[in-house]
Amino acid sequence: MIYNDVSQWVKNEGEEPIVLSSRVRLARNLDHVLFPTVASANDFKVVQDYVHPILSSQYDELSMKDVTAVERLMLVEKHLISPTLTKNSEGSVYISKEEDVSIMVNEEDHIRIQTLSNTLDIEALYNQALAIDQEIDQEVNYAFDEKLGYLTSCPTNLGTGLRASVMLHLPALAMLDKMPQLNYSIQRFGFLVRGIFGEGSRDLGHVYQISNQVTLGKTEQDIIDDLIYIVHNVINQEKEARQALYNHYEVQLEDQFLRSYGILKYSKLIDLKEASQRLSEVKLAYDLGMIETKPFNFHEMMVKIQPAFIRYKTNENENLYRAQLIQQHLTMKQ
Amino acid sequence: MIYNDVSQWVKNEGEEPIVLSSRVRLARNLDHVLFPTVASANDFKVVQDYVHPILSSQYDELSMKDVTAVERLMLVEKHLISPTLTKNSEGSVYISKEEDVSIMVNEEDHIRIQTLSNTLDIEALYNQALAIDQEIDQEVNYAFDEKLGYLTSCPTNLGTGLRASVMLHLPALAMLDKMPQLNYSIQRFGFLVRGIFGEGSRDLGHVYQISNQVTLGKTEQDIIDDLIYIVHNVINQEKEARQALYNHYEVQLEDQFLRSYGILKYSKLIDLKEASQRLSEVKLAYDLGMIETKPFNFHEMMVKIQPAFIRYKTNENENLYRAQLIQQHLTMKQ
Numbered sequence: 001m002i003y004n005d006v007s008q009w010v011k012n013e014g015e016e017p018i019v020l021s022s023r024v025r026l027a028r029n030l031d032h033v034l035f036p037t038v039a040s041a042n043d044f045k046v047v048q049d050y051v052h053p054i055l056s057s058q059y060d061e062l063s064m065k066d067v068t069a070v071e072r073l074m075l076v077e078k079h080l081i082s083p084t085l086t087k088n089s090e091g092s093v094y095i096s097k098e099e100d101v102s103i104m105v106n107e108e109d110h111i112r113i114q115t116l117s118n119t120l121d122i123e124a125l126y127n128q129a130l131a132i133d134q135e136i137d138q139e140v141n142y143a144f145d146e147k148l149g150y151l152t153s154c155p156t157n158l159g160t161g162l163r164a165s166v167m168l169h170l171p172a173l174a175m176l177d178k179m180p181q182l183n184y185s186i187q188r189f190g191f192l193v194r195g196i197f198g199e200g201s202r203d204l205g206h207v208y209q210i211s212n213q214v215t216l217g218k219t220e221q222d223i224i225d226d227l228i229y230i231v232h233n234v235i236n237q238e239k240e241a242r243q244a245l246y247n248h249y250e251v252q253l254e255d256q257f258l259r260s261y262g263i264l265k266y267s268k269l270i271d272l273k274e275a276s277q278r279l280s281e282v283k284l285a286y287d288l289g290m291i292e293t294k295p296f297n298f299h300e301m302m303v304k305i306q307p308a309f310i311r312y313k314t315n316e317n318e319n320l321y322r323a324q325l326i327q328q329h330l331t332m333k334q
Numbered sequence: 335m336i337y338n339d340v341s342q343w344v345k346n347e348g349e350e351p352i353v354l355s356s357r358v359r360l361a362r363n364l365d366h367v368l369f370p371t372v373a374s375a376n377d378f379k380v381v382q383d384y385v386h387p388i389l390s391s392q393y394d395e396l397s398m399k400d401v402t403a404v405e406r407l408m409l410v411e412k413h414l415i416s417p418t419l420t421k422n423s424e425g426s427v428y429i430s431k432e433e434d435v436s437i438m439v440n441e442e443d444h445i446r447i448q449t450l451s452n453t454l455d456i457e458a459l460y461n462q463a464l465a466i467d468q469e470i471d472q473e474v475n476y477a478f479d480e481k482l483g484y485l486t487s488c489p490t491n492l493g494t495g496l497r498a499s500v501m502l503h504l505p506a507l508a509m510l511d512k513m514p515q516l517n518y519s520i521q522r523f524g525f526l527v528r529g530i531f532g533e534g535s536r537d538l539g540h541v542y543q544i545s546n547q548v549t550l551g552k553t554e555q556d557i558i559d560d561l562i563y564i565v566h567n568v569i570n571q572e573k574e575a576r577q578a579l580y581n582h583y584e585v586q587l588e589d590q591f592l593r594s595y596g597i598l599k600y601s602k603l604i605d606l607k608e609a610s611q612r613l614s615e616v617k618l619a620y621d622l623g624m625i626e627t628k629p630f631n632f633h634e635m636m637v638k639i640q641p642a643f644i645r646y647k648t649n650e651n652e653n654l655y656r657a658q659l660i661q662q663h664l665t666m667k668q
Contacts, residue, residue, distance in 0.1 A: 251654070255602035262596030268589035320585070 002062075003071060003312055006303045007078055007099035007116070013297050014118035017287050018235050020167040020207060020299040021118055023079065024125040026133050027152045027161035028111040031143035035153045036088070036106050044090035044106045050140050051094075051105050059094035059103065073308030076197070079116065083198075084108050103132065108153045109161075111136065118299075120231065122164050122224050149216065158216050164224055165211030166231045167196065169298060171284040172241035173234075174206040182234065190214040191230055196302065205276030205302050210234065246288055257285035261293070264326050269319040275305050275326060282330065292333040301329060336396075337405060337646055340637045341412055341433035341450070347631050348452035351621050352569050354501040354541060354633040355452055357413065358459040360467050361486045361495035362445040365477040369487045370422070370440050378424035381444045384474050385428075389437060393428035407642030410531070413450065417532075418442050437466065442487045443495075445470065452633075454565065456498050456558050483550065492550050498558055499545030500565045501530065503632060505618040506575035507568075508540040516568065524548040525564055530636065539610030539636050540618075544568065580622055591619035595627070598660050603653040609639050609660060616664065626667040635663060 005011075010021070029035055030050060034043045055061070064072065064085065072086040075093065080102040085091045091106040104112040113132050115125040143151040150161040157163070173179055183193040196207040210231060212223045245253060260278035264270070270278075283298040285291040303309060305322050314321045339345075344355070363369055364384060368377045389395070398406065398419065406420040409427065414436040419425045425440040438446040447466050449459040477485040483493040491497070507513055517527040530541040544565060546557045579587055594612035598604070604612075617632040619625040637643060639656050648655050 251602060251651075255657075258600040258602050259597050262598075262600030263593050264596075265600070266592040266596030268585060268592050317585075323589075 002060075002078075002080075002095065002099065003074060006300050007080075009098060009100045009116060009118050010299050010303060011297065012118060013299070014120075016120070016235065017283075017298075018169050018238055019118070019120055019231075020169055020302075021079075021116055022120055022122050022125055022166045023114060023116050023164070024122060024129045025163045025165075026113045026129050027109040027150065027157045027163075028113070028133065028136070029109050029143040029151060029153070030111075031141045031151075033110065036108060036110060037153045039106070041090060044088075047106055047110045048092065051103075051111065051136065054136055054139050055094040055103060059096055059101065061092055061094050063092040065089045070308050070311050074306075074312055077303060077306040077309050080114075082107055082112075101128070101132065109157070120166065120228065122166070122228060126162070126164065126220065126224055156213070156215065160215045160218070160220050160223065162215055162220050162223055163211055164227050165209045166227065167207060167209050168231070168234060168238070169206060169280065169283065170208050170234070170238050171206040171280045172245050173238050174203065175245060176241050178237070178241060179208070182237070186210065186230060186234075187213070189226060189230060190218075191227065204273065205298075206280040207276075207302060242284070242288060246290075250290075253288075254285070254290050257281045257290060261285070261291060261330070261332070264330055266327075267323045269317070270323045270326065271319050272305060272307060272322070275322055276302065279305070279326070294331045294333055296329055301326070304329075336394075336412075336414075336429065336433065337408060340634050341414075343432060343434045343450060343452050344412075344633050344637060345631065346452060347633070348454075350454065350569065351617075351632075352503050352572055353452070353454055353565075354503055354636075355413075355450055356454055356456050356459055356500045357448060357450050357498070358456060358463045359497045359499075360447045360463050361443040361484065361491045361497075362447070362467065362470070363443050363477040363485060363487070364445075365475045365485075367444065369477075370425075370442060370444060371487045373440070375424060378422075378440045381440055382424075382426065385437075385439050385445065385470065388470055388473050389428040393430055393435065393437065395426055395428050397426040399423045404642050404645050408640075408646055411637060411640040411643050414448075416441055416446075435462070435466065443491070454500065454562065456500070456562060460496070460498065460554065460558055490547070490549065494549045494552070494554050494557065496549055496554050496557055497545055498561050499543050500561065501541060501543050502565070502568060502572070503540060503614065503617065504542050504568070504572050505540040505614045506579050507572050508537065509579065510575050512571070512575060513542070516571070520544065520564060520568075521547070523560060523564060524552075525561065538607065539632075540614040541610075541636060576618070576622060580624075584624075588619070588624050591615045591625060595619070595625060595664070595666070598664055600661075601657050603651070604657045604660065605653050606639060606641060606656070609656055610636065613639070613660070613664075628665045628667055630663055635660070638663075 033046050075081040076083055080095055081093050081104055085104050085107045088106055094103040100116050102114045113129045115128045117125055145151055149159040152158050152161055186193055190213050192211055192213045194209045196204050260281040264278050279301050286293055304325060307318060310318050310321050367380050409415040410417055414429055415427050415438055419438050419441045422440055428437040434450050436448045447463045449462045451459055479485055484495040486492050486495055520527055524547050526545055526547045528543045530538050594615040598612050613635050620627055638659060644652050644655050
């Protein structure tokens with residue numbers, strides 16, 4: 001399942017097309033073991049020995065040493081592990097059947113608990129992560145300071161150890177060049193806008209992640225409440241931008257989007273950047289009722305067209321396979 | 335017919351897809367009337383009075399004064415009159431039912447006899463034009479000099495008054511950037527390469543006209559023989575260029591051509607230049623067996639997408655109508 005398809009919760013689309021996913025992550029460390037950034041092979045083993053009995057009965061374990069380079073990258077593309085974990089062969093990840101929970105061990109921190117969903121119910125994701133956290137807490141001693149809170153490898157995670165993020169499809173704000181301004185105003189609240197895979201992936205398919213920058217000096221509830229407030233605000237801005245685009249450029253937009261559809265439908269070779277942009281445009285056109293395609297799951301497509309996802313399936317030319325894949329999924333209504 | 339559709343001989347495609355059309359033109363003037371470049375309204379009338387009785391029973395007459403600006407441009411787009419004739423309201427044209435003969439009166443010269451076809455049989459076109467020439471010659475006195483031959487307004491037409499030209503679809507030579515070199519070598523033989531509508535239209539749909547530059551000091555037979563020799567040579571070069579493209583860039587070409595098909599099939603707005611280029615690419619792909627479209631007549635499409643042709647049909651946005659028109663004509667084989 002993990003290597004053959006996108007996660008089930010991605011396949012089941014959420015209610016709001018602008019929201020692709022929400023994610024909560026808790027960073028935790030054991031208090032008597034060196035942190036992974038300075039740990040030895042033996043330290044990694046100690047962590048594993050603590051965690052394995054707690055998690056292995058409930059989750060599938062994947063040890064990085066048993067996983068090929070392509071498979072590691074696929075797990076990153078599915079947001080089940082971080083790029084950091086791919087670099088540590090002593091690391092491992094525990095994944096739920098539905099692929100909506102992943103617990104990384106020996107990543108930048110000893111334990112990173114992550115929960116994912118296709119809705120905006122971050123509260124529920126947090127509670128789900130917290131339950132796992134408490135289960136582990138009963139068996140280990142976390143590195144915790146009365147004043148600072150949970151201790152982490154990187155000071156940006158200190159305190160709550162909580163990172164909550166929402167992945168949004170914001171094509172209209174991007175087309176109207178509103179993203180820098182949005183990013184600026186969000187930063188003032190201690191939140192960040194990044195691309196689909198964090199820094200450096202900005203603009204791929206007009207997909208953006210909004211997450212808290214600050215983990216210290218705010219309660220978990222405040223972080224979650226502020227994120228939900230900001231995300232609702234951004235969704236409204238995107239909706240207004242879509243309406244503005246539609247009102248001012250209807251025919252030109254329809255031309256642009258239909259051309260993108262035509263290219264997706266007939267190209268023989270298509271790279272990731274172009275495919276992402278054109279899929280985003282067709283999705284926007286679909287959401288605006290400008291193109292009568294059969295419903296298609298944009299998030300699912302954005303995962304399936306990623307390089308490692310394709311490399312795992314085929315030795316064919318990546319751009320050739322990507323074009324064929326899109327053509328199988330995208331169809332106009334007759 | 336003239337304003338509602340393309341000429342019948344264009345609809346009946348020729349045998350060689352690279353050859354769109356051949357054309358022969360004879361320039362003639364009456365010897366006792368001022369040439370059109372310096373003529374008065376009365377001189378124009380004198381010419382008309384001579385020519386009308388000879389031609390009006392065999393051909394449909396269109397006087398420029400009865401023809402709207404859009405209709406004049408359409409006649410140019412159909413190659414039935416020259417841009418020069420559109421500027422003289424005292425001018426007129428006699429056109430055969432099949433639109434394969436057009437005789438312009440009071441253009442740059444008093445009489446210009448033109449014959450057109452979709453084959454390379456320039457000999458037959460010349461004989462057809464000559465028969466009309468002789469019919470007129472029986473009733474009028476041509477301006478003719480024993481030493482110089484037929485006298486014309488512009489010295490470039492002096493002598494035989496013959497211009498023979500062939501319109502070719504040369505996408506592979508154009509894509510390989512061979513046209514400047516080809517033009518250079520052809521000029522050395524006294525021939526010229528121009529775009530589909532003469533100078534300034536270069537590159538529109540990769541359609542090129544090859545015609546003789548010299549009308550003096552060569553017999554009609556030499557001009558025709560040389561043209562046929564050169565055209566056969568160019569056709570062979572184009573065929574070699576197509577094979578070279580196919581051998582070296584098969585997948586990339588297929589991608590480029592299929593994208594052009596997709597854009598033609600789905601764009602909402604398309605301008606003349608882009609439509610011409612993409613139709614040319616799809617036609618090349620069809621000729622190379624790379625795209626399985628239903629057969630389509632490239633020459634016919636190149637006429638139908640011209641601005642005046644569209645303006646006559648509709649008051650809608652030109653680019654909108656052009657896109658719809660192409661979508662009606664272009665279909666993939668199922």
